Amino acid sequence: MQIADDLAAQIRAGVLAPGAQVPSESEVMERYGVSQGTVRKAIAELRTVGLVDTHHGRGSYVKSPPPVRRKSSDRFRRTHRSSGKAAYLAEAEQAGHKPSVHVLYIGPADAPAEVAARMGMTAGEKVLARRRRYFSDGAPTEEATSYLPWSMAAEIPELLDENPGKGGIYARLEEHGHALVEYVETVQARLASKQEASALRLSPGSPVIHLVRDAVTSGGRVVEVCDTVMAADRFILEYRIASVSFFELATDRVTGEGCVTGKAPGQLSERSHVSTRLPGSLVGHLSCRTGPAARTCGVADHADRHA
Amino acid sequence: MQIADDLAAQIRAGVLAPGAQVPSESEVMERYGVSQGTVRKAIAELRTVGLVDTHHGRGSYVKSPPPVRRKSSDRFRRTHRSSGKAAYLAEAEQAGHKPSVHVLYIGPADAPAEVAARMGMTAGEKVLARRRRYFSDGAPTEEATSYLPWSMAAEIPELLDENPGKGGIYARLEEHGHALVEYVETVQARLASKQEASALRLSPGSPVIHLVRDAVTSGGRVVEVCDTVMAADRFILEYRIASVSFFELATDRVTGEGCVTGKAPGQLSERSHVSTRLPGSLVGHLSCRTGPAARTCGVADHADRHA
DNA sequence: GAGTGGTCTAGACCACTTT
DNA sequence: AAGTGGTCTAGACCACTCC
Secondary structure, eight states: OHHHHHHHHHHHHTSSOTTOBOOOHHHHHHHHTOOHHHHHHHHHHHHHTTSEEEETTTEEEEOOOOOOEEEEGGGGOGGGGGGSSOHHHHHHHHTTOOEEEEEEEEEEEEOOHHHHHHHTSOTTOEEEEEEEEEEETTEEEEEEEEEEEHHHHHHOGGGGSSSOOTTHHHHHHHHTTOOEEEEEEEEEEEEOOHHHHHHTTOOTTOEEEEEEEEEEETTSOEEEEEEEEEEGGGEEEEEEEESSOHHHIIIIIOOSTTTBOSOOTTOOOSEEEEEEEOSTTOEEEEEEEOSTTOOOEEEEEOHHHHO | OHHHHHHHHHHHHTSSOTTOBOOOHHHHHHHHTOOHHHHHHHHHHHHHTTSEEEETTTEEEEOOOOOOEEEEGGGGOGGGGGGSSOHHHHHHHHTTOOEEEEEEEEEEEEOOHHHHHHHTSOTTOEEEEEEEEEEETTEEEEEEEEEEEHHHHHHOGGGGSSSOOTTHHHHHHHHTTOOEEEEEEEEEEEEOOHHHHHHTTOOTTOEEEEEEEEEEETTSOEEEEEEEEEEGGGEEEEEEEESSOHHIIIIIIOOSTTTBOSSOTTOOOSEEEEEEEOSTTOEEEEEEEOSTTOOOEEEEEOHHHHO
16 A cells, blocks of 8 residues: 555654644545545554554544553562562553553452363352553553452452552462462463453554463462453563573482472472472472473472571 | 454354355345445454455455464473474474474574664674574464574584574584573564565464564573564463572572572672582572662573583 | 456545534 | 544456356
8 A cells, every 4th residue: 555655654754743643534635646445544554553543533643652661570579579569560660651550340250261270260150350450651551350269358358458558469468378489471462352442542453462370379279360451562571581490400400418308309290399498598399390291380488487 | 343243243153164255245245235345344354353364356264263372481491402303393293283494594694783782782793593484284373583693603503504403503502601591582462564464374464473582691691582473363472480589599598508609699790690509419500680670580500511 | 257355436424523 | 614534335447266
């Protein structure tokens, strides 16, 4: 489409600056000597590519590129929790944006099938759902729903609060004896559904990132599933992957010496739980999975509570 | 659009099975009593949602949902390298697909700006590029380009081969003294460009996942950058995140005892290098970054080479 | 050649926004 | 009321595919 390319070039060259109005349909019709349908297709193209926003009865305007936020896998490090702010707020402020959160719902819900499967319960079982929408500089960026077993809600009353306190719900879970060993995030990208598009104020056809995170305890139990839908153009996800897991260090090689106090390597069952004592007073607990899937493990150190 | 919803419902209900031909434009025009333009919009909708494939002169056909492959962050564990197959082939076969790889280019190239920045060189510098396209069951799924400093190509001749041998290029790098400590992956989702759409046989408007991975040595040097574009509907990325890093275990708490042989905790500079001796004969090397960014570290164990 | 999708035109009518 | 985008129609013409 020559017309779309032409306009796109003008935008990228800065002839049409962010915020400026794109020539109206009738104007373009005249200038290029084409019919309205042709113009509309060209502008639709610009819209799906994210170059313009168009408003009924007002015109199309050049979009300014959205601020991109980095979401690092390090954000779950227990060390980062002391900050006292929810991970989201801390991260966003650091990046120089005005963050805000809007709680949409906190209360009982029926577990969706996928969530139930991840938590090892039957679909439809009663769970606690925490649904909220996040904004950056006033614009919605993501919508997240946390699911927890309903028994947790009784055990930990703060989970029903809008603001669960310092360190967020993960800190509360750990305070109540559910040490979190690892998080497993699955990432998918797809086009926004109509509901998602309107909730995140996206033009239809925009991509979203669908992120689902399981929080796993040292016992191998999934105590929370967090389902997040993010506007794809506003995020970069960053993951740091070690080439050797702590689990491998402790069990594959360091035998004897009283180091691994659980089972011997090679004798680990599907979900094993072993303890490692490192020099100093540190106790590390490992929850692991073995077998053909050969998954590595998580590391939980309970040192904070033993010290 | 009522007509699109109607067809979509038929597809999802199985009235129109995968592979079946969607009624032709003229047929739909007649049945719903609308004009061609209206029908075309409806079918375009189905196309962008990924429900149908349409071929010029032949018609539109119901797509069968593409096989989804899981890409786990564990695939870089050194333990998994012994398999003797490239990570891609091993993973795909395990999932029951017929994988194949097509090498597009291996040779010198000018470093793109972003790659140069990640590797700490100036843009345009000469690098080795390895570009290949991956297929699953005959359908293209991703296209990846690895960039390495040109000096590596001289040092490690296998890097110029189509098949770099057992364990892939990461194994070759490590054999030549470049122990890889961690990988940093950044994930973005966006719509496919025209070139990407045709290379991956996607309909325009389809989302892709753009993944860029840095391979970091124990010295903190980025020796490879791998730039990958994947068809979003064919992948689920999975990342396992430990709640405590090995780095934190070794330096924040385990002091004295001769355990950390590098600097004391709190004295680590922006990019430090410390060594840890664990019980047994294992030696762990840590490359880390500290400071306000408070990034964790990677763990490299050189035990294989010291044993 | 008959059928398919791809592109375009010219014009009508509606809904929203601004003045 | 005037200007904007949103939707639709009816028809022309082209390009590709299959028989």
